[in-house]
Amino acid sequence: MIQLPPTTSKEFKMEEIIPQKITVEEEFSFEYSICSFVTDLNEYEEMVASFQAKGFSASNSEFLFVDNSEGNSFEAFGGINRMLRQARGRYVIICHQDILLQEDGKAELDRKITEIEAIDPNWGILGNAGGVNLKYTAMHISHPNETLREKNLPLKAINLDENFLIIKAAANLNTSADLKGFHLYGTDICLLANIRGYQAYVIDFKIFHKSKGNANKSFFEIKNALKNKYERAFAGRFVGTTITRFYVSGSKWKNIIINSGFVMFWARQYYKFFKPKKHYKPH
Structure with missing residues (x-):
């Protein structure tokens, strides 16, 4: 215990500090945290009841929701980050209020997660629909009067649809702080997850x-904002650390050429004369 010596004016008694050892195995209060944005409380109650009927109980799951029934207290990007911070489940499900579990339930989802864990321990997000590449999508979902089922599942995806996302809590994933709205947050979190491995x-x-969703005006506004954000995020850049300097980009040849001594010398001269430290003071 660390203590301060007594003074002539007042004695200080410090509380005992008990350091906590970090263990390899993480502990979670629940198996699942099931999180939703709610605009219709009756529809949300129907969704929760369908989960309960399929094995998600108070002993193994917690249900968290953002109440947007009388106005938006959170938009999706910020709300999901709040959900992920507050959730106490090993797996965090982010889902729409208008979904129902009618066939598959907790037992089936447990098995699917176990299967993926055996195939790829570095999985971060699972979903029931998403884009596989620029041409192909994959889905196992039912809509009124329509059922879509991909026969080759599971499949790696570049993005996942927002109706149902399962996020591994241990991966510490989140959404972008510089995007707002209610569309394409599934794409955003998948891109960030991939960057992190x-x-x-x-x-x-x-x-x-x-x-089936609604590609309204705000969808295309967020699409443009997301494209602009990742144009900036993926742009090549010089990196200067306390002991080394280098250039990184998605181009192998740009990395080879620009990391050469000749180019790096003139790049440093540019920063010396045109980008002094005072340019980096916050406004």
Whole structure:
């Protein structure tokens, strides 16, 4: 215990500090945290009831929701980050209020997660629908009067649909702080997960989704904002640390050429004369 010596005016008694040892195995209060943005409380109650009927109980799951029924207290990007910070489950499900579990339930999802864990321990996000590449999508989902089922699941995905996302809490994932709105947050979190070394997968888990989504004006606004954000994020850049300097980009040949001594010398001269330290003071 660390103590301050007594003074003539007042004695200080410090509380005992008990350091906590970090263990390899993480502990979670629940298996699942099921999180939703709610605009219709009745529809949300129906969703929760369908989860309960399929094995998600108070002993193994917690249900968290953002109440947007009388106005938006959170938009999706900021709300998801709040959910992920507050969730106490090993797996965090982010789902729409208008989905129902009608066939598959907790037992099936447990098995699918175990299967993916054996295939790829570095998975970060799972979903029931998403984009595999520029041409192909993969889905296992039912809409009114329509069922879509991909026969080759599970499949690696570059993004996942927002109706149902399962996020591994231990991966410490989140969404971008510089994007706002209610669309494409599934794409955003998948891109960030991939940058951090985690993979997204579409799995064989059936959900009934009452709607097919709405690509309205705000969707295209967020699409443009997301493209602009990642144009900046993926741009080549010089990196200067306390002991070394180098250039990074997505181009192998640019990395080779610009990291040469000749180019790096003239790059440093540019920063010396045109980008002094005072330019980096916050405004």
